[in-house]
Every structure is written in structure tokens, then in C-alpha cells.
Amino acid sequence: EWDKEVQKSQSRALASEKEGYNPSLLRAILRTFGSGLSAYGFLPFAISKMVKFFSSDSEMSKNELYACRLLYIFCTHNSYFGLKLIGMRIRVACSALLYRK
Structure with missing residues (x-):
């Protein structure tokens, strides 16, 4: 993914002389690992449902509470x-990127 970002940056630099676009490590990490991270994002919603159960209103x-x-x-x-x-x-990918450079 990092190589794609570098190529994208180089092609944009050649196509137009505009400055300001740099390859983004965050964008490369999100493209590579974003689907895995988003898959684990539903658990806090289940926890918030359980907390809401114990509020006064x-x-x-109870069946929904047990399911959560x-x-x-x-x-x-x-x-x-x-x-x-x-x-x-992610840590290994970033370390490999630094040592490869």
C-alpha cells in the first residue's frame, strides 16, 4: 500500500506541478487494515445497550439484555x-517500511 501511495504521489507530481500532496502513511494503513479494524467496532455498541438497560428509563x-x-x-x-x-x-509494517527505506 505504501508503494501505491508513493506512485500516486509521483504521478500527481508529474501530471501537475501543484505541491502539497504527499504520500500518506495513515491512508495506506487504513486501506490495508481498515476493514479489520472496522469489524471490531460493533462491540462498544453492545456495551452501550447494556448500560442503557440499567438507566431508569x-x-x-430482559431478552435483549441477555442477547447483548x-x-x-x-x-x-x-x-x-x-x-x-x-x-x-501495523507496527511490523511500519518498522519494515523504515528499514526498507
Whole structure:
């Protein structure tokens, strides 16, 4: 992905003499790992539903609470493991980029 960003930057520089566009490491990371990161983004919504259940004006039934709780139980370990794995992959990719340069 980084090579694509560099090529994109070079082609834009050749096509027009405008300055200001640089290859973006963040954009390359999001293109590479964004789908994995977004897959783990639903867990906070389940937690917020459980917190809303315990508020005084809750409209959630107990069955919905149990469903959210089961989802939380089964997904917590997997999501933490997956997020740590993606974080390690990003760190290795950035380190490899620095050493390759």
C-alpha cells in the first residue's frame, strides 16, 4: 500500500506541478487494515445497550439484555485478541517500511 501511495504521489507530481500532496502513511494503513479494524467496532455498541438497560428509563427487555450480554461474552476475548493482532501487524509494517527505506 505504501508503494501505491508513493506512485500516486509521483504521478500527481508529474501530471501537475501543484505541491502539497504527499504520500500518506495513515491512508495506506487504513486501506490495508481498515476493514479489520472496522469489524471490531460493533462491540462498544453492545456495551452501550447494556448500560442503557440499567438507566431508569430503559426500554430494553430482559431478552435483549441477555442477547447483548452473550454477544459481549463471546466477542470480548476475540475482539481484544484481534485488535492486538492488527496492532502488531501495523507496527511490523511500519518498522519494515523504515528499514526498507
